[in-house]
Amino acid sequence: MACESWRDKLDAYVDGELAASETAALSKHLRECAACSSEALELVQTKRAVAVAGKRYQPSAELREKVRRSLGKSTRREGSWVWKIVALPATLVLILSVAVGLYVEHEKTQRQRVYSELTDLHVATLASASPVEVVSTDRHTVKPWFEGKIPFSFNLPELQGSAFTLVGGRVTYLGQSPGAHLIYRLRQHQISVFIFQDRGNDRTLGSSAPVSMLSFTVDSWAKNGLRYFVVGDVGAQDIENLSKLLRDAG
Amino acid sequence: MEVPDSRLPAATFEDLALPLFDQLYNFAHWLTQDTTEAEDLVQESYTKALRGFSSFQVGTNFRAWIFRILRNTFLTSRSGLKSASFDEQEIEEIASDRPTPETILIQQADREMVQQALTELAVPFREILLLCEVEEMSYEEIAQVLAIPIGTVMSRLYRARKALRSLLLEKFKGGTNGV
Numbered sequence: 001m002a003c004e005s006w007r008d009k010l011d012a013y014v015d016g017e018l019a020a021s022e023t024a025a026l027s028k029h030l031r032e033c034a035a036c037s038s039e040a041l042e043l044v045q046t047k048r049a050v051a052v053a054g055k056r057y058q059p060s061a062e063l064r065e066k067v068r069r070s071l072g073k074s075t076r077r078e079g080s081w082v083w084k085i086v087a088l089p090a091t092l093v094l095i096l097s098v099a100v101g102l103y104v105e106h107e108k109t110q111r112q113r114v115y116s117e118l119t120d121l122h123v124a125t126l127a128s129a130s131p132v133e134v135v136s137t138d139r140h141t142v143k144p145w146f147e148g149k150i151p152f153s154f155n156l157p158e159l160q161g162s163a164f165t166l167v168g169g170r171v172t173y174l175g176q177s178p179g180a181h182l183i184y185r186l187r188q189h190q191i192s193v194f195i196f197q198d199r200g201n202d203r204t205l206g207s208s209a210p211v212s213m214l215s216f217t218v219d220s221w222a223k224n225g226l227r228y229f230v231v232g233d234v235g236a237q238d239i240e241n242l243s244k245l246l247r248d249a250g
Numbered sequence: 251m252e253v254p255d256s257r258l259p260a261a262t263f264e265d266l267a268l269p270l271f272d273q274l275y276n277f278a279h280w281l282t283q284d285t286t287e288a289e290d291l292v293q294e295s296y297t298k299a300l301r302g303f304s305s306f307q308v309g310t311n312f313r314a315w316i317f318r319i320l321r322n323t324f325l326t327s328r329s330g331l332k333s334a335s336f337d338e339q340e341i342e343e344i345a346s347d348r349p350t351p352e353t354i355l356i357q358q359a360d361r362e363m364v365q366q367a368l369t370e371l372a373v374p375f376r377e378i379l380l381l382c383e384v385e386e387m388s389y390e391e392i393a394q395v396l397a398i399p400i401g402t403v404m405s406r407l408y409r410a411r412k413a414l415r416s417l418l419l420e421k422f423k424g425g426t427n428g429v
Binding site (some may be wrong): 052 | 273292
């Protein structure tokens with residue numbers, strides 16, 4: 001199908017609203033077409049920018065209290081004190097379980113959002129005409145290239161004796177903070193390594209075992225104030241091998 | 251449990267509506283562009299929603315329902331009436347000037363710049379972008395909130411994104427003076 005007919009579907013695609021069959025076909029097209037994939041990336045970035053900028057206004061504590069009271073007055077009825085004593089532990093358990101559930105859910109979606117943003121970046125970058133801005137297999141060339149382009153520095157592992165080769169790197173953005181995007185090759189696969197400054201709220205990302213998302217495996221950890229992500233369409237073991245090399249170097 | 255029956259629906263309303271308080275307020279403030287008006291709008295919407303809760307069908311989408319109430323309340327308010335008169339044709343013309351893909355542009359647009367651009371967007375564009383990106387609503391939910399068909403959700407979103415990118419591009423061209 002020609003690009004023009006795909007262009008109309010890109011919005012629905014990035015919004016996750018395209019039918020599964022079309023999604024697969026369009027994903028395939030994006031891997032082959034640099035123009036459409038850069039268009040898709042642009043849409044994704046517009047989405048992210050609005051998502052960040054749109055969370056702007058906080059209600060005052062007074063308003064919150066006012067609304068809560070206005071609901072409470074008309075909805076809550078005073079029960080007998082005996083009932084309250086009986087109900088209290090049960091209510092506490094309920095509140096706690098709901099709170100824990102919400103918290104876990106929140107953490108999970110936070111993590112999923114970051115992971116899906118990174119898999120998007122991974123796919124879009126590989127599909128673009130020039131995936132890397134600095135092309136070099138030499139870590140001593142790639143690392144200094146980032147100096148002055150991102151607000152931190154990092155160490156890259158020696159790859160001799162491993163199955164991985166460094167392809168190159170580029171500057172990237174996550175939630176509007178700049179970071180390093182490195183691409184490694186393993187057999188015929190390309191794997192992305194993202195490095196950003198670790199902010200306190202990244203704790204939700206944890207550093208557990210690699211997670212599978214669609215056909216990708218994502219691994220993440222924090223070390224020395226930096227947050228690392230490894231994304232690729234290879235198995236968890238391969239991702240873990242690369243993670244280990246990076247952890248040892250960082 | 252011997253909870254009085256009449257308490258159940260009311261308790262349910264609070265449980266459903268209060269967690270949405272921050273989001274509703276953010277949306278209200280974006281619509282009204284004014285703290286006092288946003289506060290009035292949120293309060294009025296909660297009152298209306300509570301009053302109309304018996305008409306809410308359990309099992310359908312509560313979030314879309316209450317956002318729709320807030321938006322309708324806004325549209326009938328003084329500042330809402332001013333912004334409500336728009337037609338799709340006119341919007342299309344505003345948005346037809348499509349910028350060339352500028353991936354770097356969006357990457358570099360800082361938060362304030364995007365916020366400024368969102369403020370300048372026509373209300374129909376602003377609200378649909380907020381529902382889609384901030385509230386992460388599905389097309390189906392957005393269609394319910396705005397009371398428009400899904401096809402219109404899609405075309406309006408498309409135009410809204412184009413319009414936003416045109417504005418951002420202008421700001422970049424105009425440098426800091428434009429902001």
